[in-house]
Amino acid sequence: MCKHNLHRLKRLRISFNGMYGEIPSSLEQCSQLEYVSLRSNSFTGNVPTQIGKLTMLQELYLGANYLSGNIPKEIANLTRLQWLGLHNNNLSGNIPKEIGNLRMLQWLNLNTNKLSDSIPKEICALTNLQTLDVSANNFTGHVPREIGNLTMLQLLDLSTNELSGNIPVEIGALTNLQYLDMSFNNFSDHVPREIGNAKRLQSLYLSNNKLSGNIPKDIGRLTILQTLSMNFNNLSGQVPREIWNLTMLQALYLGNNMLSGNIPIEIGALTDLQYLDMSFNNFSDHVPREVGNLTSLQSLYLNNNKLSGKIPKDIGALTNLQNLAMNFNNFSGQVPREIWNLTMLHSLYLGNNNLSGNIPKEIDALTNLQI
Numbered sequence: 350m351c352k353h354n355l356h357r358l359k360r361l362r363i364s365f366n367g368m369y370g371e372i373p374s375s376l377e378q379c380s381q382l383e384y385v386s387l388r389s390n391s392f393t394g395n396v397p398t399q400i401g402k403l404t405m406l407q408e409l410y411l412g413a414n415y416l417s418g419n420i421p422k423e424i425a426n427l428t429r430l431q432w433l434g435l436h437n438n439n440l441s442g443n444i445p446k447e448i449g450n451l452r453m454l455q456w457l458n459l460n461t462n463k464l465s466d467s468i469p470k471e472i473c474a475l476t477n478l479q480t481l482d483v484s485a486n487n488f489t490g491h492v493p494r495e496i497g498n499l500t501m502l503q504l505l506d507l508s509t510n511e512l513s514g515n516i517p518v519e520i521g522a523l524t525n526l527q528y529l530d531m532s533f534n535n536f537s538d539h540v541p542r543e544i545g546n547a548k549r550l551q552s553l554y555l556s557n558n559k560l561s562g563n564i565p566k567d568i569g570r571l572t573i574l575q576t577l578s579m580n581f582n583n584l585s586g587q588v589p590r591e592i593w594n595l596t597m598l599q600a601l602y603l604g605n606n607m608l609s610g611n612i613p614i615e616i617g618a619l620t621d622l623q624y625l626d627m628s629f630n631n632f633s634d635h636v637p638r639e640v641g642n643l644t645s646l647q648s649l650y651l652n653n654n655k656l657s658g659k660i661p662k663d664i665g666a667l668t669n670l671q672n673l674a675m676n677f678n679n680f681s682g683q684v685p686r687e688i689w690n691l692t693m694l695h696s697l698y699l700g701n702n703n704l705s706g707n708i709p710k711e712i713d714a715l716t717n718l719q720i
Contacts, residue, residue: 360384364410368392372411377402386410388434393417396435401426412436412458419443420464425450432456436482439463444483449474460506461485468512470495482506484530489513497522508554509533516555521546530554532578537561540579545570552576556602560584564608566591578602580626585609593618600624604650607631612656617642626650628674633657636675641666648672652698655679660699662687671717674698686711695719 358379364386371394372387382403392414400409401423407430416438424433425447431454440462449471457475460482467490468483478499488510497519499505505526513535520529521543529550536558544553545567551574560582568577569591577595580602587610588603598619604626612632617639619625625643628650636656640649641663649670657679664673665687673691676698683706684699694715 355379357381359405362386364388364390366390371395372397372400372416374399376400379403381405384408387414389413391415395419396421396424396440398423400424403427404429406430408432410434412438414438416440420445420448420459422447424448427451428453430454431477434458435462436460437462441465443467444469444472446471448472451475452477454478455501456480458482459486463487465489467491468493468507473498475499476501478502479525480504484508484510486510491515492517494519496520499523500525502526503549504528506530507534511535513537515539516541516544516560518543520544523547524549526550528552532556532558534558539563540565540568540584542567544568547571548573550574554578555582557581562586564589564592564603568592569594571595573597575621576600580604580606582606590615595619596621598622599645602626604628604630609633611635612637612640612651614639616640619643621645623669624648627654629653631655635659636661636664638663640664643667644669646670650674651678653677657681659683660685660688660704664688665690667691669693672696676700676702678702680704682706689714691715693717 359381368390372392374397377399383405388410395418396416398421406427412434419442422445430451436458443466446469454475455477465487468488470493473493473495479501484506491514494517502523503525508530515538516536518541526547527549532554539562540560542565550571556578563586564584566589574595575597584606593615596618599621609631611634614637620642622643623645632654635658638661646667647669652674659682660680662685670691671693680702689711692714695717
C-alpha cells in the first residue's frame with residue numbers, strides 16, 4: 350500500500366467514506382505513520398496484527414466499521430499511542446493484558462463491541478488516561494481496585510455490561526472525574542461514601558443495578574453535579590437532605606427504589622432541575638408547595654407512592670412542564686384550576702387517587718395533551 354513515495358506518509362485519513370473490504374496488512378509498510386483514521390466506513394475482517402509495526406503511531410481510529418475477531422496483542426507495540434478508538438465494531442474476546450504497555454494513552458474507546466471476560470487490571474497502569482469507555486460490551490467480574498490509579502480520568506463509562514460486585518471505594522481517588530456511568534450492570538451492596546471525593550463530577554449514572562442501603566449523604570459534596578441517576582435499584586431509607594443542596598442539578602432520577610419519608614421543602618432550591626423522577630417508591634405525606642419554584646421542570650414523576658393531601662396549586666407555576674404523573678397515590682380534594690394553565694403538557698396522569706370534583710372546561714386549553 351505504501352510503495353514509492355508513500356513510505357514517508359505521516360497522516361492517513363479516509364474516514365466517513367464508503368470504503369469496504371479488509372484493512373490491508375501492507376499498511377505496515379507506511380512505517381512513518383503517526384495518525385491513522387479509517388473510522389466510519391464498512392471495513393470487515395480482523396484488525397491486522399501487522400498494525401503493531403507502526404511504532405510511530407500516536408492516534409489510531411478504526412471505530413464505526415464491521416471489524417471482528419480479537420484485539421491483537423501486537424497493538425501493545427504502539428508505545429507512542431495516545432488515542433485509540435475501536436468502538437462500534439464486532440470485536441470479541443478479551444482485552445489483551447499487553448494493553449498495559451501503552452503508557453502514553455490518553456483516550457481509549459472500546460464501546461459497542463462484543464468484548465467479554467473481565468476488565469484486566471493492566472489497563473489501570475495507563476495512568477495518563479483521561480477517557481476510558483468500555484460500555485455496551487459483555488464484560489463480567491469485578492471492577493479492578495487498581496482503577497483508583499487512573500487519577501487523570503475525566504470520563505469513565507462502564508455501562509451496559511454484566512459487571513458485578515461492589516463499587517470499589519477507590520473510585521473516590523478519581524478527583525478529576527467529570528462523567529461516571531456504571532449503569533445497567535449487576536453492581537450490588539451500598540454506594541461507597543468515598544464517591545463524594547470526586548468533586549468535579551458533573552454526571553453520575555448508577556441506575557439499573559442491584560445497589561442497596563441508603564443513599565450516602567456524601568453525594569451532597571458533589572456541588573457541580575448536573576445529572577444524578579440512581580433509579581431501578583434497591584435503595585432504601587430517606588433521601589439525605591444534603592442532596593437538596595445540589596443546586597446545579599438538571600436531572601434527578603430516584604425512581605423504582607424503596608425510598609421513604611417525605612419530599613422536603615428544600616427541593617424548591619433546585620431551580621435548574623428539568624427532570625425529576627421519584628416514582629415507584631414509598632414517599633408519603635404531602636407534596637410541598639415549594640415544588641412550584643422548579644420553573645425549569647419539563648418532566649415530573651411522583652406516581653406510585655403513598656403521597657397524600659391536596660395537589661398543590663403551585664404546580665401551576667411550572668409552565669415548561671410536558672409530563673406530569675401523580676397517579677397511584679392517596680391525593681384527595683379537587684384538581685387545582687392552575688393545573689389547566691400548563692399548556693405545554695403532553696401527558697397528565699392523575700388516576701388512582703381520591704380526587705373529587707368535576708373536570709372543568711379549562712382542560713380544553715391543553716391542546717398538546719396526547720391521549
